């Protein structure tokens with residue numbers, strides 16, 4: 001085991017896979033210089049400029065060229081630099097990558113990984129802070145990965161690179177310098193398996209990505225008051241671990257979904273709907289969401305702070321749930 | 325065999341290919357009008373010399389990306405018109421198991437990486453495929469077909485720039501039929517056109533008469549050779565004319581009748597037929613090639629009409645390996 005930051009864990013995951021599989025290559029802006037986040041540091045020296053390709057600022061072609069290479073047997077890691085720029089490559093992602101296998105009757109599997117660092121980070125304002133992972137859970141044909149720890153980022157990235165399905169990998173910007181232990185070699189973590197962070201009978205709290213450490217802190221605070229919750233980090237929102245969530249809610253009878261993205265039509269709505277459907281209203285005392293209001297992310301720190309989750313907000317939401 | 329004999333065989337092959345493309349599309353049009361083919365159908369009647377002339381110079385392991393008007397490209401690249409017709413009819417035996425239709429024909433076994441329902445959508449895919457092939461040290465090339473309407477979309481600029489930067493083996497083909505859907509392309513395209521745009525980015529580019537199959541064939545041969553030798557991307561601007569409307573249901577009545585008549589007089593199949601006749605090919609032989617092509621496509625239509633639809637569960641297949649939803653009767 002070795003203690004590293006989340007971004008370094010992700011760097012080691014790609015490095016490990018590139019060493020064993022010559023079909024894997026990285027393309028994106030500035031990646032030959034290590035990438036905006038240092039997530040490809042020293043790759044150029046080891047793999048050369050054909051496999052570590054600094055591209056022009058051409059998001060549509062970064063995405064589409066990644067796909068084209070996959071159609072001739074390569075396994076690209078497509079780096080979007082910051083999630084919000086994927087908007088410039090939506091045709092290539094939504095109409096092409098997510099469709100080729102189906103539309104062509106299974107003739108090709110686009111084995112691409114699209115990395116999209118997302119979420120609020122150092123007051124980056126409305127065009128550099130978004131969390132729209134729910135959009136992509138809505139999109140048939142793709143896997144949606146939303147890790148929160150170094151070990152999960154590494155293991156899920158290894159799984160993503162080995163996957164024949166297209167994988168949308170939401171790197172959590174705000175957690176890049178959080179440290180944690182990873183095993184080497186890095187073992188793949190299967191998609192759709194939640195991680196139980198804390199265990200308890202009082203309520204089920206479901207979360208993912210940057211909300212995980214906030215909810216974890218909240219669970220610790222609640223525990224000091226004798227309130228123990230099942231805290232589940234979904235890790236991937238498509239597929240998502242319905243069995244684990246449903247089993248937990250059957251036990252606790254109370255569900256809170258916590259996410260950094262906007263609440264309206266967020267993925268929390270899907271979780272709640274599915275749980276209501278599967279658990280039934282007799283055994284379910286309350287099912288709620290704690291998420292952002294439906295406003296863009298503002299710049300000024302006190303403004304942004306209103307949108308952010310906090311352990312206190314989560315604690316209060318759980319207490320409200322228990323009172324219901 | 326003498327050079328002249330080789331050449332004649334090549335021209336006859338071009339003629340036969342154009343006749344098959346024309347027959348395929350005329351048959352499909354008739355089937356669409358008869359209600360046998362669902363969905364939109366874009367045919368390329370009058371443009372056959374482009375597909376035949378370009379693709380005749382490609383190897384089977386060369387890749388091709390195409391657009392919404394791509395039946396000819398697919399047939400010329402070696403796709404089987406029977407399975408294409410089945411796909412147009414939405415039948416289980418079609419190339420895409422009935423899940424793609426006319427706008428999404430693909431045959432990876434002959435390097436045909438797919439038609440595309442999004443204008444310019446094939447351009448980034450083509451450059452990426454070329455980049456992959458280059459990494460694999462293959463000498464296969466990628467041909468990227470798009471219309472004159474595509475040059476006003478961002479991926480055109482991005483893709484050409486990209487192909488030059490990495491010196492990729494891509495042959496860009498701008499199939500210029502003068503119109504983008506219902507709008508004359510020159511009324512919505514600034515500047516002197518695609519050739520100048522390509523040259524400004526360092527792409528070797530020439531313009532040719534796309535209704536002259538020999539000219540297309542010659543130019544393609546030169547360009548394909550250069551691209552395969554590693555000289556970087558090339559662009560062919562191929563000027564042609566779309567005799568029919570944008571889709572099967574569009575009469576394109578806004579065009580003056582004389583303009584269409586004039587274009588008919590430049591019909592690429594008749595023109596190559598005249599050349600072949602001059603070189604001693606009997607009119608009866610030319611007629612036989614047309615008849616054979618029509619019979620081939622009529623048989624494909626008959627087979628498609630009788631063919632089975634896909635099973636309902638097929639709608640749930642080939643979505644993804646992990647996280648796929650299962651089919652059940654209650655959906």
Ligand SMILES: Cc1ncc(C[n+]2csc(CCOP(=O)(O)OP(=O)(O)O)c2C)c(N)n1
Nearest residue numbers: 393441442443471472473474501503504505
């Ligand atoms: C991005 C996008 N915008 C609009 C359309 C609708 N559309 C389909 S074909 C077409 C015209 C394309 O013109 P061109 O590329 O010149 O091909 P042509 O139809 O003339 O053969 C349009 C606008 C589309 N398919 N994709």
